[in-house]
Amino acid sequence: MTEKYVLAVDLGAESGRVMCAGFDGQRIEMTEVHRFSNTPVYANGTLYWDALRLWHNIQLGIRQAAAEHEIASIGVDSWGVNPILLDNNGHLLSNPVHYRDNRTDGAMSWVFERMQRREVYERTGIQFMQMNGLYQLASMVRDNSSQLKAVGTLLSICDLFNYWLTGTKKAEFTMATTMQLCDPRTKDWDRALFEAIGFPLDTLVPIVEPGEPIGTYEGIPVIASAGHDTGAAVVGIPTTTQEYAYLSSGTWSLLGLELDHPVINDAAYEANLTNEGGYAGTIRLLKNIMGLWIAQQCRNTWAEAGRDYSYDDLVRLAQSATPFQAFVDPDVDDFFHVGDMPEKIRAYCRRTGQMPPESDAQMIRTVYESLALKYRLVLEHLIAVSGQSVERLHVIGGGTNNALLCQMTANAIDRPVIAGPAEATALGNAVVQLIAQGELANLAEARAMLAESIDTVTYEPQDSALWIEQAGRLSEQVAATQQ
Ligand code: ADP
Numbered sequence: 001m002t003e004k005y006v007l008a009v010d011l012g013a014e015s016g017r018v019m020c021a022g023f024d025g026q027r028i029e030m031t032e033v034h035r036f037s038n039t040p041v042y043a044n045g046t047l048y049w050d051a052l053r054l055w056h057n058i059q060l061g062i063r064q065a066a067a068e069h070e071i072a073s074i075g076v077d078s079w080g081v082n083p084i085l086l087d088n089n090g091h092l093l094s095n096p097v098h099y100r101d102n103r104t105d106g107a108m109s110w111v112f113e114r115m116q117r118r119e120v121y122e123r124t125g126i127q128f129m130q131m132n133g134l135y136q137l138a139s140m141v142r143d144n145s146s147q148l149k150a151v152g153t154l155l156s157i158c159d160l161f162n163y164w165l166t167g168t169k170k171a172e173f174t175m176a177t178t179m180q181l182c183d184p185r186t187k188d189w190d191r192a193l194f195e196a197i198g199f200p201l202d203t204l205v206p207i208v209e210p211g212e213p214i215g216t217y218e219g220i221p222v223i224a225s226a227g228h229d230t231g232a233a234v235v236g237i238p239t240t241t242q243e244y245a246y247l248s249s250g251t252w253s254l255l256g257l258e259l260d261h262p263v264i265n266d267a268a269y270e271a272n273l274t275n276e277g278g279y280a281g282t283i284r285l286l287k288n289i290m291g292l293w294i295a296q297q298c299r300n301t302w303a304e305a306g307r308d309y310s311y312d313d314l315v316r317l318a319q320s321a322t323p324f325q326a327f328v329d330p331d332v333d334d335f336f337h338v339g340d341m342p343e344k345i346r347a348y349c350r351r352t353g354q355m356p357p358e359s360d361a362q363m364i365r366t367v368y369e370s371l372a373l374k375y376r377l378v379l380e381h382l383i384a385v386s387g388q389s390v391e392r393l394h395v396i397g398g399g400t401n402n403a404l405l406c407q408m409t410a411n412a413i414d415r416p417v418i419a420g421p422a423e424a425t426a427l428g429n430a431v432v433q434l435i436a437q438g439e440l441a442n443l444a445e446a447r448a449m450l451a452e453s454i455d456t457v458t459y460e461p462q463d464s465a466l467w468i469e470q471a472g473r474l475s476e477q478v479a480a481t482q483q
Pocket residue numbers: 011012013014015249250251252292293295296311312315397398399400401402403
């Protein structure tokens with residue numbers, strides 16, 4: 001059978017890539033066509049995404065792939081939460097402001113003065129995080145941004161590139177939900193929320209489901225994929241079974257369950273769990289954990305000091321260090337912004353009465369152990385809130401390259417970890433396109449095909465009693481730091 005080729009444009013917070021998926025009717029094979037870094041830029045005190053450089057690289061990748069194969073379609077996915085504003089002529093009003101920029105400081109309480117926190121959750125089911133689109137837009141209203149006088153259209157990052165590719169402005173559903181501006185039950189914008197913050201309703205464009213055609217780019221059909229990278233990654237889980245949880249492990253750690261309905265109740269609210277819209281009517285009940293961002297920032301700080309470690313070096317360093325010396329709650333606000341992460345970790349340890357890690361090796365071990373232990377605490381919440389049992393954890397994304405963290409995770413959750421693929425997001429993106437073209441029947445068939453095509457590595461839990469005891473220590477510390 002001849003192969004069909006589709007392109008997945010996958011934009012992560014650390015790197016973007018154009019991947020070419022070849023499907024022969026039985027198996028899928030992914031080739032990396034072009035990878036590029038996604039380096040944010042400070043200008044005049046504001047942190048921006050470099051949208052134009054990303055656009056340049058996307059076109060470069062597509063051109064390279066099209067020179068080698070006949071491309072049946074293109075799909076774009078990207079990191080979530082970021083709104084984009086266009087003027088009435090369709091021009092960008094500003095380079096997209098990064099979700100880690102401090103313009104959203106204080107924006108959450110500003111919103112809750114206009115609509116109660118519990119009601120915001122009731123309407124959206126989305127985890128409260130200051131980076132959410134809701135707070136980004138609210139900060140602009142609060143600060144009287146001059147852009148609001150000229151705004152014509154609200155889009156997200158993946159929508160912007162779909163627009164630049166095709167000339168069509170549409171809001172992709174999985175992405176729209178991450179902004180905390182949608183009702184997951186009606187699958188539409190929550191207009192009352194826009195009214196509460198005073199953001200113009202006439203900026204809203206129709207929401208399209210993943211799988212719908214958007215237009216064409218140089219004759220190639222562009223299909224709305226699962227535009228949110230986490231939505232695409234979960235499509236890309238190579239499984240034929242139930243009773244699993246997943247961990248999408250990259251810049252963020254997204255730990256959750258796939259459900260067919262949102263869980264919006266007091267328990268979910270208390271646990272601050274999110275209900276993100278997924279592919280084919282699914283809902284991702286998950287928790288956004290700070291993730292490998294902490295390791296990325298340690299690495300940057302050390303590189304600036306002349307100690308240039310690869311990710312493999314970091315894993316080797318962590319392996320050489322002493323276990324269980326200190327823990328951090330990865331999700332404290334301090335760790336969210338760009339900065340000297342080792343110093344932030346030392347400050348956290350001093351604050352919580354722990355000996356701060358001194359060497360780089362001890363520091364990175366603290367980061368990995370803390371993440372694994374936090375995964376256990378979050379998994380317990382997910383199980384309690386959903387009532388679903390979990391037999392194993394599928395880890396997907398770049399974090400699957402970190403065998404030490406995968407093993408620590410299996411130990412901490414006392415369940416097997418199945419690691420892979422690292423490029424689940426691009427695979428999920430491609431699969432949505434293949435289903436849209438009738439090459440695959442549905443999500444279940446696609447995942448069975450992925451399970452046949454993809455090699456995974458299984459980590460069995462070891463020394464779990466010890467890890468569970470340490471998770472108890474972290475849990476006490478989390479409770480103490482939240483008081
Ligand atoms: P994003 O999509 O958010 O840009 P990725 O899914 O590409 O992130 O994952 C990137 C992360 O994967 C890196 O920050 C790093 O922590 C981890 N990683 C990548 N390669 C390796 C490696 N060889 N060893 C250990 N960790 C790795």
